[in-house]
Amino acid sequence: MKSPTPDSDDPKPAAIRPRVRIHSAPLVAEAALLTGNGRQAETGLLGSAGDAVDSARIVGREAIFDVRDLSVSYGSSDAIVGVTLEIQRNLITAIIGPSGCGKTTFLRSLNRMNDSVPGFKIDGQILYHGHDIYASGVDRVEVRRRIGMVFQKPNPFPKSIYDNVAWAPRNLKMKAGLDERVERALRGAALWDEVKDRLHQNALGLSGGQQQRLCIARAIAIEPDVLLLDEPASALDPIATASIEELMQTLKNRYTIVIVTHNMQQAARVADRTAFFSLDTSGGRQAGVLVEYGDTEVMFTRPQDARTSDYVTGRFG
Amino acid sequence: MSEPPGAPRETTDTTGLAAQPAAQERDAFGQLSTGLSDLSGPLTPTGHLRRRQLVSRLVEGSQTAAALLAVGVLAIVVYSVASRAASVLSVGFLTKDPPAFIGEAGGGIAPAIVGTAVIVAVATAIAMPMGILVALYLTEFAGLRVRSAVRLALDLLNGVPTIVVGLFVFGLLVVGHHQSGFAGSFALAIIMLPLIARATQEVLLLVPPSLREAADALGVSRWRTVLGVVLPTARGGILTATVLAVARAAGETAPLILTTSFFANAVSANPFGGKALPNIPTYIFIASESADPYGFARAWGAAFVLLTFILLASLGARALSQRHAMLPG
Numbered sequence: 001m002k003s004p005t006p007d008s009d010d011p012k013p014a015a016i017r018p019r020v021r022i023h024s025a026p027l028v029a030e031a032a033l034l035t036g037n038g039r040q041a042e043t044g045l046l047g048s049a050g051d052a053v054d055s056a057r058i059v060g061r062e063a064i065f066d067v068r069d070l071s072v073s074y075g076s077s078d079a080i081v082g083v084t085l086e087i088q089r090n091l092i093t094a095i096i097g098p099s100g101c102g103k104t105t106f107l108r109s110l111n112r113m114n115d116s117v118p119g120f121k122i123d124g125q126i127l128y129h130g131h132d133i134y135a136s137g138v139d140r141v142e143v144r145r146r147i148g149m150v151f152q153k154p155n156p157f158p159k160s161i162y163d164n165v166a167w168a169p170r171n172l173k174m175k176a177g178l179d180e181r182v183e184r185a186l187r188g189a190a191l192w193d194e195v196k197d198r199l200h201q202n203a204l205g206l207s208g209g210q211q212q213r214l215c216i217a218r219a220i221a222i223e224p225d226v227l228l229l230d231e232p233a234s235a236l237d238p239i240a241t242a243s244i245e246e247l248m249q250t251l252k253n254r255y256t257i258v259i260v261t262h263n264m265q266q267a268a269r270v271a272d273r274t275a276f277f278s279l280d281t282s283g284g285r286q287a288g289v290l291v292e293y294g295d296t297e298v299m300f301t302r303p304q305d306a307r308t309s310d311y312v313t314g315r316f317g
Numbered sequence: 318m319s320e321p322p323g324a325p326r327e328t329t330d331t332t333g334l335a336a337q338p339a340a341q342e343r344d345a346f347g348q349l350s351t352g353l354s355d356l357s358g359p360l361t362p363t364g365h366l367r368r369r370q371l372v373s374r375l376v377e378g379s380q381t382a383a384a385l386l387a388v389g390v391l392a393i394v395v396y397s398v399a400s401r402a403a404s405v406l407s408v409g410f411l412t413k414d415p416p417a418f419i420g421e422a423g424g425g426i427a428p429a430i431v432g433t434a435v436i437v438a439v440a441t442a443i444a445m446p447m448g449i450l451v452a453l454y455l456t457e458f459a460g461l462r463v464r465s466a467v468r469l470a471l472d473l474l475n476g477v478p479t480i481v482v483g484l485f486v487f488g489l490l491v492v493g494h495h496q497s498g499f500a501g502s503f504a505l506a507i508i509m510l511p512l513i514a515r516a517t518q519e520v521l522l523l524v525p526p527s528l529r530e531a532a533d534a535l536g537v538s539r540w541r542t543v544l545g546v547v548l549p550t551a552r553g554g555i556l557t558a559t560v561l562a563v564a565r566a567a568g569e570t571a572p573l574i575l576t577t578s579f580f581a582n583a584v585s586a587n588p589f590g591g592k593a594l595p596n597i598p599t600y601i602f603i604a605s606e607s608a609d610p611y612g613f614a615r616a617w618g619a620a621f622v623l624l625t626f627i628l629l630a631s632l633g634a635r636a637l638s639q640r641h642a643m644l645p646g
Contacts, residue, residue, distance in 0.1 A: 113534060145536025155527040158550050167545055168535035215531070222535060 062089045064226060064256045065110060066127040071287075072105050075119035078287035079105040083124075085275055085293050092248055092257045094271030094296065096264055098311070101277040102288025103260045107228050110258065111147035112140040145172065148224035152231040154211035156203035156218070161186075161195050164203045164214055165221045172222055181221060189217035190247050209240025216247065220255070227251065229259040233266065245270050264312055267296065274299040276308045395624065402621035405614045411622070415582045415615065422611045426619045428584045432594035433623075435586050436498050436577065437567050440505035445559050447506075448513030449548075455514075456521040457543055468518075475511035482507050483572030496577050498588030501596065504572035512562040520554030521547060553638055560634035564627045570598035578603070597623045 065087035072079045080102035087093050095103045108114045110126060112133060126133050133143050156164050165182045174181065182199075186192040191213040195206070203214055212232060219227060229248075233241040248257055248270050261267050267274050275293040279286060292299065292308045303309040362370060413425030451471070455464050486504040490497070524547050532542035548555070573596055580593040588594060597619050604616035 111534065113530070116533075141536055141538050143536075144534050148536075149534035151527060151530065151534075153527060155525070155531045157528060157531070157546055168532075168537055171537045171541045171545060218531075218535065224536075 063087065064089050064129065065258075066125075066130070068125040068127065070106070070109065070122070070124035070126060072102070072109055072114065072123075073119075073121045074117060078285060080277070080288040080290075081280070081285075083277075083288075083290045085290060087256065087258060088273070089256050090252055090254075091272040092252050092259060092270055094267035094274045095258065095260045095277060096262075096267045096274060096311070097277035097288070097291075098279060099262075100288070101279045103277050104230055105288070106277065107230055107258060107260045108149075110226075110228055111144050111149055113144070113149060115140055145222065146224055147226045147228060148219035148222065149228040149230065150212070150215050150219050150232050153235050154208055154215050156206070156211050156214050158202065158204055160200045161203045161206070161214060162199040165217050168218065168222045174222065185217040185221035186214075188220050188251065189213045190243060190250075191217055207240070209236045209243060212236060212240065212244060213247065216244075216251075220251070224255065226256045226258065229257060231260055231262060234262060241266070264300075264314075268300050271296045276303075276305075276311060278307050278311070395628075398617060398621050398624055401614075401617040405618035406621065410615075410618055414584065416611075417582075424611075424615065426597065426600060426615060426622065428580070428582050428595035429597045429600040429619060430622065431584050431586055432498060432577075432580070432596040433567060433598070435588055436501045436573070436594055436596055437505060437563055439499060439502035439588050440509055440566055441559065441563055443502065443506035444509035444513055444562065448510050448559075448562075449517055449555060451510070451514040452517035452521055453543060453547075455518050457539070457547065468515075471511040471514050474507070475515065478571075479504075479508055479569050480571040480575075483575040486572060487575040491576055495591045496579055496593035497591055498577055498585075498594030498596075501573045501577035501594065502588055504576050505566040505569060508569060508572070509562040509566050512565060513558050516558030516561065517551070517555050520551045520558065523554065524550045553640060557634045557638040560630050560637065564630040564634070567630070568598060568623060568627055570602055573599045574602060 063086040065085075067083055067085050067087070070083040071081045083106060095106060097103050105114065109122065110128075110133075114120045114122075122134055128143075128147070132138070157167065159167065162182055165185050166178055169175065169178060169181055183192060183196075186195060191210060194210060195214075203211065206214060212235075216227075216232070233244045236244065245266065248259070251257060252272075259267075259271065273294065274296040276291045276299065277288050278291045280289040292303060292305045294304075299308065300312050303312060409423075410425040411430060412427050413423075414427055416422070416424040451467070455467055459467065483504050486500055486507070490500040490503060528546055528550060529542060532546045533539075537545070577593040577596060578599045580595040580599075582595060585592070585594060601616045601619045601623070604612040604619070
């Protein structure tokens, strides 16, 4: 397995290559354990990187995303205006708010999935580990390599279960130990036991909840840094939803998760921090704004803003 | 708006017929009633509804008749070709050369079959990759304006009469050189290209955008997405499009008369030989022009072989497209 270049000693790390050492260190360690032939990587990287991970956990509030005064518009209509917030490592951050307030736009801006939308325009900055992901020279393919995404509707490829998970690693030159990687991803998505005997059957034969977990497995198979979840449970029944929510709690140990949800109870159940977006109609404009952002418990019990308390108590939206 | 149930009614007649005159009166809410005066009457058609059903049946009947007529035309064509071809059809007809002299009975059309197979295969080898690339460019990479311009160009190319395509290739490859199987292939490729490109484009558009999005979100570059997700998903449709284009090209006659018609009646599989390759459509044309009753019979036989091939290809394409039908999740 090709280990990522540790660039901690590099005085000027290349753009969008910050702290690769930290977030990919566990990856190397695990591959070494699994394949048993990564000893060099283990001794070479684990010592320092492991410490870094630990210190990151202790601090626990290191910002992965630093969004500064972000405004997004499509053509002449504003989607979100003036959003400033930080998203922290290894936490689940929920984005809630009424329909049309720009939640999804915000989420998709974080890994440049909006780039292909006609008329998409962005102002402000999104710093990912301190690097502007919209800076010139940044490759959006590389951005998405680090920042994975799971969509509202399960969208497995019309391939076998195995190939769904293995496709991206194959294309990203992570072919060594592919079987182990697929198993690990499927276990990580709590799907392994259900599909281990039919890995080579078509993924479209799975139930909706299984398909969505497969999509999560597919996303974590390439060991991203961040997982963006766009209403991942909205097309699922309550039991499948519960399993996805449970899954998120285990995933957050390794990934930073940002989830957009319509479902306030879901945000209250799973999220450490919650951002409330709303539609600002003052001054004749219609644009999504960030109303309030804080610890989930505070947001749902003692919100500062009247709009937040109206929303979380179900008075509108 | 229909009357709310339970609105006060002026009549209590339950047959529904006696209530008709009251139909245009306004109901308790001042609205014109719908003509359905008694909602508790029997559920059999009356008045308007009966007339509408009659018209509906008439229209349905004429549509069925038109459909049957289309099927009938096909059946008549197949039958007349088959009955006239019956006298010459045998295994030998497929494997033997035609007789050396006019007026001789027997013989077969093996050179024409081999030649058509070679010409169409070479044409497909040219048109299929190009058509798929054009379609991929249109759906995956081109901007809106370029897309519509190229699409228009393809549609125009599709509309160019095949004799014109033949003339073009004649001027390009035959004048000053020789007729050749390749010249014929080239002409057929020009005819197949827009067919394959447009049909493939339609299939690619059916590939759900969510799959491309999913692939994009995995940090995989675009062309790998195209290769690994888009093309395999559309594979069945692309094959179908190609087979249909092959079926169409196999029967093209005009361009082949210009590019590969002065052939010796001997089996040859070399499209670059500097000589015309025999082929079925031209053979049919030539044999049916000559004053030779056995030639006529062989022309019918060749027509039957061509027809059978095209029908089988179309059926095969259909089976392909059904087997690879993209089932939504």
